[in-house]
Amino acid sequence: MPRQHSEKFNKFRIQVRNFVENELEPASREVEKNAEIPESLVNRMREIGLFGLSIPKEYGGVGLTTLEEVIIYEEITRTNACYRSRIGTSNGIGSMGILYDGTEEQKKKYLPAIAKGDCTAAFAMTEADSGSDAANISTSAELIREGWVLNGAKQFITNAAAADLFTVLAVTDSEKRTRGGVTAFAVEKDVPGLYIGPADTKMGLKGSHTHELIFKDCRVLKENVIGGMDQLGQGFKTAMRVLDKGRMSIGACALGASQKVMELCIEHFKKFGVSKPNQAVSFELANMATKIYAARQMLYDAASMRDAGHNVTTQSSMVKVFCTEMASQIASKAMDIFAMAGSLTDSRFEIFFRDVRLYRIYEGTSEIQRIIIARDLLK
Ligand SMILES: Cc1cc2nc3c(=O)[nH]c(=O)nc-3n(C[C@H](O)[C@H](O)[C@H](O)COP(=O)(O)OP(=O)(O)OC[C@H]3O[C@@H](n4cnc5c(N)ncnc54)[C@H](O)[C@@H]3O)c2cc1C
Known part of the structure; x- marks a missing residue:
């Protein structure tokens, strides 16, 4: 229905x-x-x-x-x-x-x-030695009389150069770490001691940039602990709640791209035909449509569960891993259908082919989503 x-x-x-x-x-x-x-x-x-x-x-x-x-x-x-x-x-x-x-x-x-849209917000968690292992961050925040002093570096931060405000995860108690020792800060872009590195050059998402963020005795006001001092040490929990929803959003993006790629394949096939036997191509299209249908039902169900107030940590991970891996499979099959025409850099498809691969990495790789799902099954 x-x-x-x-x-x-x-x-x-x-x-x-x-x-x-x-x-x-x-x-x-x-x-x-x-x-x-x-x-x-x-x-x-x-x-x-x-x-x-x-x-x-x-x-x-x-x-x-x-x-x-x-x-x-x-x-x-x-x-x-x-x-x-x-x-x-x-x-x-x-x-x-x-x-x-x-x-x-x-x-x-x-x-x-x-x-x-007057203030672009970005999120800074990943570090050189803690990507998937987010619990291992080492950027520190120390409280002195005048406020907080942050030291460390984050990497691959989307929209860093355009951002006016960063949600930054830093260690405030190195003994407790993720059990009460990581805090989320709202860091404004022009605070002293915050530096933004040059844009990374990537295989995809060419119009969206990631950068390194460096904190060198970076001064942040006392009141910029997200949630105030009551939330001191609770930043890891905040970050995980944020990622629960974020992963669902990435699933939706992978689904949108998959749908468009399938439509481009149908258009191409109807217009030009391809040298493969018709049945081979029509079976591939049928597989794409079937997977997209399953992915959409899964996504909408998980989103509705969240709207009804349920915890959706496991469902978000399922949505992310299913939709993003599906998008890569569909892009790969589409390349078989388009063949050389798909690889031409002025084809609409070529950008999708590169970009969808990145969905499997950020906001937790496929392996990390599987760890979350399995942990729930085995608890
Ligand atoms: C386009 C893009 C935008 C990004 N934007 C942001 C951003 O705005 N803010 C931010 O904080 N970060 C951002 N990131 C970083 C992203 O979150 C990390 O790249 C991601 O978490 C993976 O970390 P890593 O690259 O260090 O890989 P690693 O953690 O080094 O992983 C390498 C490989 O090992 C696997 N692996 C790691 N641990 C395990 C395990 N326990 N079991 C099984 N396999 C494992 C991984 O799945 C992966 O295949 C972005 C990344 C990309 C690609």
């Missing part, structure tokens, strides 16, 4: 789909070449409200439910993934810690600006 949504949401969805088709997709190749999204398009994203999808209306956002939000991500990722990445940290890992565990003062200070 198709799910029922409000008329207002259906209109918003159509507005986003038109924006993707008429404005984002036509600029995609140029964005890829210049490794930059033009500010005029970022302004259009602001106008439409794309920076505030997940932020409640009381703080100036669109206030979508989880189910509605994943549907909008499916729409946005029918084109170049870097566009979603530009809004993704503000709607997700960069702001959700403040929304879930921040003080009312912090919410009022930051969320309305994030929702408008």
Whole structure:
């Protein structure tokens, strides 16, 4: 049964789909070449409200439910993934810690600006020696009379150069570590002692950049512990809650890309045919459609469970691993169908082929998702 949504949401969805088709997709190749999204398009994203999808209306956002939000991500990722990445940290890992565990003062200070797109929020957890093993971070925060002093370095931080605000995970008690010794800080971009390294050059997501963040005796105000002193040492829990939702969002992105890749295959096959026997190609298309159907049901079920207030840690990991691995399989099969035409750098498909592989890495690799799922099964 198709799910029922409000008329207002259906209109918003159509507005986003038109924006993707008429404005984002036509600029995609140029964005890829210049490794930059033009500010005029970022302004259009602001106008439409794309920076505030997940932020409640009381703080100036669109206030979508989880189910509605994943549907909008499916729409946005029918084109170049870097566009979603530009809004993704503000709607997700960069702001959700403040929304879930921040003080009312912090919410009022930051969320309305994030929702408008005037303040880009980013999330800094990964370090050189702690990617998957997030519990092993070593960036430290020490409390002195004037406030906190942070030292250490983070890597691969999405939107770091565009960001005005970072959610930063740092060790405040090296004995307790993840059991009460990791704290989340809201760090504004112009605090003394915060440096941003050059953009990494990557195989995909060319229009979205990751950078190193360096903290050298970086000064952060006392009140910038997310949630205040009551939340001191609770940052790891905040980060895990943030990632529960983030993983569902990445699943939605992988699904949106998969759907578009399948549609491109169908279009190509109908227009040009391919040298493979027709039945071989039609079976591949049938497999793609079947997997996409399963992935969508799984995603919508998990999102609805979250909206109903259930813990969805395991379901989020299932969604992430299933949808992102599916996207890689579909991209690989699509390359068989397109053959040389798919590998040409001016084909629409080639960008998807590179970008979907990265979904399997960030917000926890496939192996990490399997560890989470298995831990729940065996507890
Ligand atoms: C495009 C992109 C954007 C990113 N943006 C951000 C960001 O905004 N903020 C941020 O903090 N981080 C970000 N990251 C970093 C990302 O979260 C890490 O890359 C990811 O967690 C994996 O860490 P790693 O790269 O250090 O790999 P490693 O942890 O070194 O893993 C290497 C391999 O070992 C496997 N492995 C590790 N541990 C285990 C285990 N216990 N059992 C089985 N296998 C294991 C992994 O699955 C992987 O295959 C981003 C990464 C990418 C690619």
